[in-house]
Amino acid sequence: MVGAARVLDTGALLHLPPNRLSGGLVANSQREEIERVDKDRALLIEGVRLHWRSPSEEALQRAREAAQETGDISGLSDVDMDVLAVALEHRAIIVTDDHRIQNVAGRFGVGWHPVMNEGIKEHWEWVLACKGCKKIFPPPENVSRWRRTYGTCADCGGKLKLKRGGT
Numbered sequence: 001m002v003g004a005a006r007v008l009d010t011g012a013l014l015h016l017p018p019n020r021l022s023g024g025l026v027a028n029s030q031r032e033e034i035e036r037v038d039k040d041r042a043l044l045i046e047g048v049r050l051h052w053r054s055p056s057e058e059a060l061q062r063a064r065e066a067a068q069e070t071g072d073i074s075g076l077s078d079v080d081m082d083v084l085a086v087a088l089e090h091r092a093i094i095v096t097d098d099h100r101i102q103n104v105a106g107r108f109g110v111g112w113h114p115v116m117n118e119g120i121k122e123h124w125e126w127v128l129a130c131k132g133c134k135k136i137f138p139p140p141e142n143v144s145r146w147r148r149t150y151g152t153c154a155d156c157g158g159k160l161k162l163k164r165g166g167t
């Protein structure tokens with residue numbers, strides 16, 4: 001994930017140390033939200049080099065459609081939709097702890113990782129493991145932790161389950 005553009009959701013903007021915010025992509029609508037919930041934080045953020053963006057109507061429309069498909073749309077705010085649309089437009093990873101955002105991101109193939117893990121060098125990847133014969137398969141594209149079905153094992157027909165692999 002090193003080097004990939006990162007979109008910071010509002011939780012990330014509120015909780016990451018400033019040096020971890022630097023260079024992140026953010027939606028313009030998040031500025032107002034941060035000012036509403038934490039004025040000190042809003043001031044601090046003004047001093048950080050962030051890339052403020054407004055998503056295109058087309059990207060927003062795609063984000064809305066994905067959220068409708070996953071059934072998450074009613075739980076997502078306009079700001080959340082902006083964050084998703086900015087990530088979609090910039091092919092960026094979203095730093096978020098919001099399960100709904102993670103879910104929709106997975107739906108349209110945008111990666112994400114949790115706020116609390118941001119900056120920690122993690123050396124695991126997702127793999128598919130057969131519940132029957134325990135064989136390990138390469139990870140699917142566009143891994144989403146919340147997706148439930150990953151097909152069946154080519155060897156024994158057992159269900160494949162997503163898990164963390166070692167290196």
Ligand SMILES: [Zn+2]
Nearest residue numbers: 130133153156
């Ligand atoms: Zn198997």
